[in-house]
Amino acid sequence: MRSRGIFLRLTRREWSVIGILTVIGAILVALSLLGGETLVGILSNFGVGLVSAVIIFIILELVLEHIHETAGHAERGFNYKEWVDQSKRSKKQLRVLNTFTELLIESGRYDLEKQRFLAYLRSFAVDPKQEDFTMQFLFLDPYSQAAEQRQIDRQKSSPYDHDKEKNTEDTINVIQAIKDNLSTLYYLKQDLGAAGKRIEVKLFYTLPPFQLFQLDKAASITYYPRQRGTSDIRTLRFDFSTETPLGDFVRSTFEEIWQDGDATKTLEDYMQIEVVVNKEGAQSLSENAHFLKTRGQDLYTLFFESTDNTDSKLLAAMFSAISGDVDIVLKWRSSKAMREVKCSVKEIVNNLPEFSAAKQVALSKYGSRFRCDHIFELEGIP
DSSP, X not given: OOOOOHHHHSOHHHHHHHHHHHHHHHHHHHHHTTSOHHHHHHHHHHHHHHHHHHHHHHHHHHHHHHXXXXXXXXXXXXXXXXXXXXXXXXXXXXXXXXXXXXXXXXXXXXXXXXXXXXXXXXXXXHOGGGTTOEEEXXXXXXXXXXXXXXXXXXXXXXXXXXXXXXXXXXXXXHHHHHHHHHHHHHHHHHHHGXXXXXXXXXXXXXXXXXXXXXXXXXXXXXXXXXXXXXXXXXXXXXXEESSSHHHHHHHHHHHHHHHOTTTEEEHHHHHEEEEEEEOTTSOOEEEEEEEEEOTTSSEEEEEXXXXXXXXXXXXXXXXXXXXXXXXXXXXXXXXXXXXXEEEEEXXXXXXXXXXXXXXXXXXXXXXXXXXXXXXXXXXXXX
C-alpha cells in the first residue's frame, strides 16, 4: 500500500532542490527591489519564475498522486511494516478480511510490528477523540472446513528464498495461525475492558473472494494464491482507492459478509459459551465459560481457573452438577438461532493423561496466556 501522499513520496534530494530554488527566487525578488529599473525587471521576473516553477511542480505532483491513487497499481507481496506505519496515521477506518494475518500470530518474524500494531489499536480504542474510528477484523473460523482446505493447500507450498531468508509463511500452520490471531485480539479486548468493544472481530465459515487490508480510503487486495501466503513476493496484490468502482465492490462485499448472521459469529461466541445453572427453588445462575466443542457431537469441554473470582460460583456449580444437585444447560448461537442443551457433567482429574491432552488443546485455542486448573466434560442429554 503506497497511499502516503506527496510530502512522504518526495525524496530528501527533491525537497532540497525545492528549498534551494525557493530561497534563490525569494533572494532575486528581494534584490530586484534594491536595483535600478532594468535590473528590477530582470531579477523580479527571474525570481518570480523560479517560485512559480516550484508551485507548479508541487501542484503537478498532487495531481499525479491523485491519479496514481485512484487508478490503483500492482504490487508483489505485502509489506507489514509499511502497513503498520500507515495504520498509526489512520483517521476513520481499519478493516482486515483474511484467513489470518501473520502480523498477529503468537510468535513470528513480525513480533516488533505486532507490538506496535497492538499499541495503535489500544490507543485508538481508549482515545475519546477517535470515537468515530472503526476497527473491524474478519477471519476464517479455524474449525471450519474452509480452514482445513486452506491448510491442505498451504502444506503443498514450496519454500521460496528471498532476501536470503526463507519465507516463513510457507511453513505456517494455517489453523493454528488463525487461533493465534483470534486469541491475540481476544486478550487485547479483555485488557481494554469496555473500550475493547470498539475492536470488532468476527469469524466466517467459507473462504471469501479476496484478502483485504484497508486503512481509510487506501485498500489492498489479492485473491487467494495457491500454495503460498500473502506476503510472499510471488503473490500479486492490487492497491487502490476505495472511491472507485472496485472500492464499491470491495466495500459492499465486506459489509455483506460482516452483516450475515448465518455466515459469521462474533469473537465472543467463539471464545465463550453460556452456562446456565438451574436448581429447583433457586434463581438460575448464568455465566460464560471457556470451552471446546467436539464437531458433530453434543460433547463439550469446559475450562476453569480456580483463582478466577468470576468463575467461582460456576465452578462450584459444576461440582454440584456431578452429584446431581443442579442441572447444567449450555446455550449458544447457531447461525441466527439460539440453541441450548441440557448436559451431564464429569470432571477430568488433573493427574490423568486426559487432563494434559485437553489442556494442550485449550492452549492451542486460547494461547499461552490461558490458565486452566479444572476441566469438565459435558455431554448432551437426549
